[in-house]
Amino acid sequence: MQFYFAPMEGVTGSLYRRIHAQCFPGMDRYFIPFLEPREGKCFDGHDKRECDPEENRGIPVVPQLLTNRADRFLEGARRLADLGYGEVNLNLGCPARTVVTRGKGSGLLADLPALEALLDEIFARSPLPVSIKTRLGVDSESEFSNLLALYRRYPLTELIVHARVQRDQYVGTVRRETFRLALDGAPWPVCYNGDLRSPAACRAFQGDFPQVERVMLGRGLVANPGLVRELRTGQPLTREELRTFHDRLYAEYRALLSGDRNVLCWMKELWFYWICLFPGSEKAYKAIRKAQRKSDYEEAVERIFETCPLSVEPGYWR
Ligand SMILES: Cc1cc2nc3c(=O)[nH]c(=O)nc-3n(C[C@H](O)[C@H](O)[C@H](O)COP(=O)(O)O)c2cc1C
Structure with a gap:
């Protein structure tokens, strides 16, 4: 199985990818969050x-472009x-309103x-x-067969499918049976993406889709940065490893950004996922x-690492 780190704008930027690759080597690919070519x-x-x-x-990074031109x-x-x-990846999946209303990302699936x-x-x-990263459609998964017929006319290096429609945003049950359509007679490799958040979820997916050899992991891998290592070697993430990863990111963001506010903003985004553990x-x-100052933040982090048990089967994002 090949494991890809999903692009996540505002989360998996270059600094994050570098530290992740150093602390948890072995990802097959990291997709760079979308780049928007301009005039x-x-x-x-x-x-x-x-x-x-x-x-x-x-x-091993793959850049992604977001454009309708x-x-x-x-x-x-x-x-x-x-x-x-x-290689370059085309984003046909982003469901954000500001993107879709400009006819980009999953907005392109409507026409x-x-x-x-x-x-x-x-x-x-x-x-x-x-390569293309797509959703199943805009409003209904019944749109997927027409999309697939279109994609099959082109020599993609691979098709990455986030098994939701635009209307789903990032919530609700993933539509795995519709994803299956992509596999029948696919002329290129197909990569699955969506809600593989824990070792158990990944193993269950592999059992249901043994022919899929590439998966892309996003939120589950941000929550548990050692997820792929555990799947490969059986060695789960430890509290010490997460602490080291946190401390390195925190130190690098502090060196790069000015002011507590900016640094804490990045770290809070990461805690949104880590806290599930x-x-x-x-x-x-x-x-x-609530932390506005570095000292309050550090105290709260200390409290979590010292007093809360860590579980690698994360709960849902809050
Ligand atoms: C905060 C955030 C930012 C994202 N940014 C991008 C992006 O730049 N390009 C892209 O193709 N998908 C982006 N996605 C979608 C993810 O790549 C992935 O498809 C989605 O999170 C579903 O996978 P998961 O359930 O493993 O998280 C983003 C998702 C989130 C939550």
Whole structure:
């Protein structure tokens, strides 16, 4: 089985990926959260940093582009090829309102002729091999068969499927039986994504879909950064490892960002996921969320690591 780290904008940026790869080596791929090619300079400062080869040295990363314009995709892909990348991923899954209303991400799934025109041009002219990350449709999973018929006309390197429709956002039961359609006679490898949050969930998935050889993990892997190591070796994440991972991220964010507020903002985003590993930690988590100063934050973190037991079968995100 190959394990991919899902792109998560605002969570799995270059600093996070670097520290994760050092603390928990062995991921097959990390997908860079979407880069949005723009008029003129193509990538803004943030996007340039994210795909800077120096920032990703020694880490198997795949950049992802979010656009509904073939010319912008092709310009982005050319720049990525110049930087030495060997593949690019097209985002057809993002359900955020601000993205969808601009006809990007999963917004593109609503207009198949427009999507076809985009893919025709991309696949005719891309300087890099292209993979796609998609949802099953916009409103209904019955849309998936038409989408698949369209994708099958192109030489994708792989199709990554988040088994939900746009309307689901990130909640509700994943639609695994509809995902199955992607596997019948697929001309390219298919990667599954959605709600693989624990070793038990991953093993159950492998039992139900033995023919799937690639899975992409997002929130479950952010919550338990040692999840893939446990699946591969049986060695579960320890409290000490999570503490070390936390401390390294915290130190690096402090070195990079100015002001407690910015640093705490990043760390609170991570705690939203990590806290699932600490059942019964509501009070301590509240203290983290409320912390405005470094000292309050550090005290609350200390309390969690010292007093709350860690479980690698995470509960749901709060
Ligand atoms: C905060 C957040 C940011 C995300 N950013 C991206 C992104 O940049 N590109 C993308 O294709 N998907 C993005 N996703 C979707 C994830 O890659 C993944 O498909 C989703 O979380 C479902 O997988 P999971 O259940 O394993 O978390 C994001 C999801 C979350 C929650």
